[in-house]
Amino acid sequence: MNAITAxxxxxxxxxxxxxxxTLLPYMNDHWQDAFVSRxxxxxxxxxxxxxxxxxxxxDWRPTQGKPGTDFxxxxxxxxxxxxxxxxxxxxxxxxxxxxxxxxxxAICSAINDWMRDQWLSRDPRLRASIVVPAQAPxxxxxxxxxxxxxxxxxxxLLPAAAELLYGKSYYWPIWQTAVKHGLPVGIHAGSMFRYxxxxxxxxxxxxxxxxxxxxxxxxxxxxxxxxxxxxxxxxLRIVLLESGVTWLPGFLWRHRKTWxxxxxxxxxxxxxxxxxxxxxxxxxxxxxxxxxxxQVVAEMCDMIGSDDMLLFATDYPHWQFDATDAxxxxxxxxxxxxxxxxxxxxxxxxxxxxVA
Amino acid sequence: xxxxxxxxxSELPPGSRRLVTVRGRPIAVFNLEGEFYALINxxxxxxxxxxxxxxxGLITADGPGRYRISRKGEIxxxxxxxxxxxxxxxxxxxxxxxxxxxxxxxxxxxxxxLVKGPYLxxxxxxxxxxxxxxxxx
Ligand code: FES
Numbered sequence: 001m002n003a004i005t006a007x008x009x010x011x012x013x014x015x016x017x018x019x020x021x022t023l024l025p026y027m028n029d030h031w032q033d034a035f036v037s038r039x040x041x042x043x044x045x046x047x048x049x050x051x052x053x054x055x056x057x058x059d060w061r062p063t064q065g066k067p068g069t070d071f072x073x074x075x076x077x078x079x080x081x082x083x084x085x086x087x088x089x090x091x092x093x094x095x096x097x098x099x100x101x102x103x104x105x106a107i108c109s110a111i112n113d114w115m116r117d118q119w120l121s122r123d124p125r126l127r128a129s130i131v132v133p134a135q136a137p138x139x140x141x142x143x144x145x146x147x148x149x150x151x152x153x154x155x156x157l158l159p160a161a162a163e164l165l166y167g168k169s170y171y172w173p174i175w176q177t178a179v180k181h182g183l184p185v186g187i188h189a190g191s192m193f194r195y196x197x198x199x200x201x202x203x204x205x206x207x208x209x210x211x212x213x214x215x216x217x218x219x220x221x222x223x224x225x226x227x228x229x230x231x232x233x234x235x236l237r238i239v240l241l242e243s244g245v246t247w248l249p250g251f252l253w254r255h256r257k258t259w260x261x262x263x264x265x266x267x268x269x270x271x272x273x274x275x276x277x278x279x280x281x282x283x284x285x286x287x288x289x290x291x292x293x294x295q296v297v298a299e300m301c302d303m304i305g306s307d308d309m310l311l312f313a314t315d316y317p318h319w320q321f322d323a324t325d326a327x328x329x330x331x332x333x334x335x336x337x338x339x340x341x342x343x344x345x346x347x348x349x350x351x352x353x354x355v356a
Numbered sequence: 357x358x359x360x361x362x363x364x365x366s367e368l369p370p371g372s373r374r375l376v377t378v379r380g381r382p383i384a385v386f387n388l389e390g391e392f393y394a395l396i397n398x399x400x401x402x403x404x405x406x407x408x409x410x411x412x413g414l415i416t417a418d419g420p421g422r423y424r425i426s427r428k429g430e431i432x433x434x435x436x437x438x439x440x441x442x443x444x445x446x447x448x449x450x451x452x453x454x455x456x457x458x459x460x461x462x463x464x465x466x467x468x469x470l471v472k473g474p475y476l477x478x479x480x481x482x483x484x485x486x487x488x489x490x491x492x493x
Contacts, residue, residue: 227420228417228419228420228421229420231419231420232419232420259450260437260438260439260450261438261439262438263439263440263449263450264412264415264438264440265415267415267423267424268417268419268421268422269415270416270417270418272450
């Protein structure tokens with residue numbers, strides 16, 4: 001076990017959804033029939049191709065089945081190996097991005113019930129995000145309402161790139177329901193692919209697609225801040241999952257600089273955007289995206305300008321680091337303690353119900 | 357510090373501004389509804405001629421998308437990067453306590469008192485019948 005991370009709260013792990021067959025028992029007659037008769041399967045996200053190195057570290061890859069699908073392997077590799085106290089499961093699968101609203105909703109509901117049945121009830125260390133059909137906010141609200149009473153669900157999960165920017169009024173019902181139940185909203189790397197993943201069209205390579213993910217996180221933060229979502233929903237908390245970290249300081253600086261000159265365009269943004277983001281937004285720590293140089297890592301942490309924002313995560317089974325080296329070299333020890341425990345506890349208020 | 361006559365009141369009607377040079381310093385004098393204010397014509401950001409920017413009101417909001425404009429004519433917007441300053445105080449809107457432009461005391465004096473001194477009327481010819489804007493620099 002890794003002594004450094006013992007007792008940590010891992011805010012981003014990915015149990016794998018084996019496929020539609022696994023989810024059928026959690027669907028109604030219509031959808032069972034529809035999926036079987038259409039032979040529809042493999043709703044894995046294009047953002048995480050099953051065989052790609054990023055999707056699963058080699059030594060974490062099960063001999064059979066997709067990454068993250070083996071319960072006992074996940075227990076030993078993701079929980080025991082790090083001494084994890086709690087881990088938050090963020091299943092990445094096609095329900096949240098399907099083009100059909102009702103089919104997307106059926107897949108999401110099935111995933112949530114399967115998660116409850118096959119994971120949460122089998123290991124008390126596990127918590128989960130509610131996956132919702134982001135393509136249909138009214139159905140997303142129904143799904144949140146259906147599950148919010150089970151406090152092992154500690155977050156609502158959305159993909160980073162959706163049909164519209166998250167500041168648009170289309171999404172207000174989701175923010176409203178999140179706040180109503182005290183649930184933060186996790187925005188995870190990945191796309192619905194309604195648009196090209198870059199603002200200038202389709203890249204040719206996976207390399208480009210993955211590296212450019214931070215752009216869409218910047219866009220979503222800009223949208224949430226400039227449209228005044230945190231003014232409308234002051235209790236809303238957003239967690240950026242697998243967003244990378246080190247792009248943040250430059251972005252905050254640029255956001256603030258430009259706001260000073262044109263803030264009259266968005267006068268409801270009545271304090272510096274970095275302050276708003278520091279109050280409302282959290283980020284998971286893998287990937288961190290810095291060289292293994294203690295000085296650089298410490299400077300980056302310092303430039304973020306808040307000790308409250310970072311949340312420890314392994315991003316299991318995605319390949320971000322080797323062995324159990326989930327903490328960037330040189331990460332300040334005091335900050336690490338906060339990131340492993342205090343920050344997750346305040347980002348996910350429902351965790352407090354279990355910890356006295 | 358000295359008191360400098362920079363204009364006759366009649367030359368600076370409400371809503372107008374005038375750029376003057378006093379002891380080598382570029383200074384902008386504003387008339388806001390009969391009250392006079394003087395700011396150095398240099399933006400604390402990167403040194404633009406601040407007082408040559410647009411004079412506007414203060415734009416605020418009662419909530420997202422609900423704009424409101426108040427204090428019309430009391431805000432100067434820097435012509436270079438748009439930072440807003442309160443003409444009355446020289447304070448920036450964004451960081452009023454940290455970012456401000458230099459402000460000078462202004463008073464109105466009548467010609468009769470000016471002729472006695474200790475005022476310095478370098479460029480303005482003073483006559484006893486008129487009132488004058490006096491900046492202390
Ligand atoms: S110089 Fe005035 S805002 Fe930049």
